[in-house]
Amino acid sequence: MNRVFIRSVGLVPVGEHWEKGLADLMYEAASNALLAAPGIKPDKIIVGNMFSGYAEHQEQLGSLLASTLGMAGVSAIKVEAACGSGGVAVHEGYLSIKSGEYENVLVVGVEKMKDMGTGKATKALSMAESAEYTQVAGASFISLNALLSKVYMAHYGRKDEEMASFPVIAHRNGVTAAHAQFRKEITVKDVLSSAIIADPIRLLSSPPAGDGAAAVLLSSKGGEVEVLASEVATNQFIFQERENLLDFMASRIASSRAVAKAGIGVSMIDFMEVHDAFPVVAALALESIGISKPGMAPIDAMNGRFNCDGELPIGTFGGLKARGHPVGATGAYQVAEAYLQLSGGAGKNQIGGAKIGLTHNVGGIDSTCAVHVLRSAI
Amino acid sequence: MIPISYWRNRRSYTALMGSRCRACGAEYFPPVRVCRKCKSRDIEPREMPRKGTLITYTKLTEPAEEFGKQTPVYLGLIELSNGVKLVSTLADVSESELNEGAPVSMVIRRWTEEGPTGIIYYGYKFKVDAAYSMS
Numbered sequence: 001m002n003r004v005f006i007r008s009v010g011l012v013p014v015g016e017h018w019e020k021g022l023a024d025l026m027y028e029a030a031s032n033a034l035l036a037a038p039g040i041k042p043d044k045i046i047v048g049n050m051f052s053g054y055a056e057h058q059e060q061l062g063s064l065l066a067s068t069l070g071m072a073g074v075s076a077i078k079v080e081a082a083c084g085s086g087g088v089a090v091h092e093g094y095l096s097i098k099s100g101e102y103e104n105v106l107v108v109g110v111e112k113m114k115d116m117g118t119g120k121a122t123k124a125l126s127m128a129e130s131a132e133y134t135q136v137a138g139a140s141f142i143s144l145n146a147l148l149s150k151v152y153m154a155h156y157g158r159k160d161e162e163m164a165s166f167p168v169i170a171h172r173n174g175v176t177a178a179h180a181q182f183r184k185e186i187t188v189k190d191v192l193s194s195a196i197i198a199d200p201i202r203l204l205s206s207p208p209a210g211d212g213a214a215a216v217l218l219s220s221k222g223g224e225v226e227v228l229a230s231e232v233a234t235n236q237f238i239f240q241e242r243e244n245l246l247d248f249m250a251s252r253i254a255s256s257r258a259v260a261k262a263g264i265g266v267s268m269i270d271f272m273e274v275h276d277a278f279p280v281v282a283a284l285a286l287e288s289i290g291i292s293k294p295g296m297a298p299i300d301a302m303n304g305r306f307n308c309d310g311e312l313p314i315g316t317f318g319g320l321k322a323r324g325h326p327v328g329a330t331g332a333y334q335v336a337e338a339y340l341q342l343s344g345g346a347g348k349n350q351i352g353g354a355k356i357g358l359t360h361n362v363g364g365i366d367s368t369c370a371v372h373v374l375r376s377a378i
Numbered sequence: 379m380i381p382i383s384y385w386r387n388r389r390s391y392t393a394l395m396g397s398r399c400r401a402c403g404a405e406y407f408p409p410v411r412v413c414r415k416c417k418s419r420d421i422e423p424r425e426m427p428r429k430g431t432l433i434t435y436t437k438l439t440e441p442a443e444e445f446g447k448q449t450p451v452y453l454g455l456i457e458l459s460n461g462v463k464l465v466s467t468l469a470d471v472s473e474s475e476l477n478e479g480a481p482v483s484m485v486i487r488r489w490t491e492e493g494p495t496g497i498i499y500y501g502y503k504f505k506v507d508a509a510y511s512m513s
């Protein structure tokens with residue numbers, strides 16, 4: 001079977017792009033990647049996106065991007081898995097090459113959030129959860145994460161100031177990241193004095209809304225980074241139906257399969273881009289991957305284990321909290337950021353000697369999880 | 379709310395109609411087609427008990443737009459007396475009563491409405507039992 005490499009990436013800074021629509025954002029990210037890989041012509045385009053239909057009345061993003069790039073005729077599709085759309089899109093690109101059917105696949109994650117007001121954006125995000133049984137009862141996406149946070153904190157005796165370590169790390173890493181939405185440090189005190197959205201989740205412990213697009217050009221013909229493994233798994237769709245609410249089964253299955261298929265051990269991973277949408281999600285991600293003991297990830301975070309100069313840096317360009325979380329694009333940003341780290345192109349955010357990285361992207365509350373293991377091929 | 383979808387699921391929304399697996403007896407809400415535990419497809423409708431306990435709750439200050447009028451929304455994670463967990467809006471809230479383990483019961487309340495002349499959608503909410511409130 002073919003090996004899969006990342007040839008180049010293209011990033012649009014996450015933020016408020018009032019002058020740019022969906023096609024503009026996708027075009028910018030895709031062009032940046034294609035210009036960095038002269039001579040490579042994609043034979044397939046995969047777009048990861050969550051709610052372009054609801055937010056911008058636009059579907060069929062695969063064909064739209066193909067035509068925008070002047071490539072009508074090429075195979076092109078959109079894939080969707082809520083906040084995990086970007087990671088799942090990279091996964092489908094990986095499979096396209098692995099199968100031998102395609103040689104060069106352009107994957108673009110995109111989301112246009114800012115055209116919607118806060119109320120409509122909240123509704124859009126809640127569509128990750130059951131329309132018939134969760135949305136109708138008044139539950140927003142953040143409120144479900146708030147319930148999960150309370151269950152986690154009560155079960156393990158974790159405190160607000162321990163949970164707040166995650167957004168603090170994210171913001172510190174975002175300061176020097178050119179494509180990050182927020183480039184300003186915050187303190188635990190800042191987090192805990194910010195407005196409550198759904199207790200214990202506050203403004204500074206939840207990701208911002210932003211527009212963004214990230215492109216990853218995959219190729220069977222070699223590149224500076226190799227995708228060693230790409231796995232997708234699912235958890236029980238309706239969160240409250242899960243027997244153990246604290247078992248991130250999708251993350252656990254996808255990461256253990258990916259690590260095994262990559263032929264590495266977890267201890268060989270030099271950095272991780274984890275889905276730190278909320279502190280509790282970062283914690284359960286790290287615990288389900290086997291990095292922290294159950295209930296201990298916030299303590300590890302507080303003790304500096306996940307800092308850029310720590311044992312296992314996470315969110316090296318600011319993660320979802322500071323780089324930003326343009327929902328369906330996030331998983332593609334993570335893989336692009338891992339490429340920058342592993343090809344020595346991370347600038348001031350460079351993790352010295354990084355050889356192996358892992359990306360972890362979830363849709364809903366661990367309803368879908370996409371994990372990639374990548375290795376420097378320089 | 380999608381009107382016909384509401385109508386289709388009305389028994390679940392107003393009477394907590396869920397499922398019971400005829401093979402192993404496991405109960406579910408919302409209703410299922412395949413038993414999670416034994417994978418049987420021999421499933422019958424079953425109303426859930428209308429009493430349970432509060433596991434935890436959150437106070438939501440930025441709900442989705444159709445719930446904007448009800449801000450703040452109190453959302454509870456509830457364990458029904460048969461062990462089934464569900465997420466529901468809480469009604470008639472007095473924050474001091476929202477303790478872990480507080481006994482709660484189902485009530486029918488207004489969920490959302492489509493403007494002053496449109497459909498009003500009713501469904502289950504849960505409230506802390508009066509006896510507990512008094513104590």
Ligand SMILES: [Zn+2]
Pocket residue numbers: 399400401402403404413414415416417418
């Ligand atoms: Zn059964």
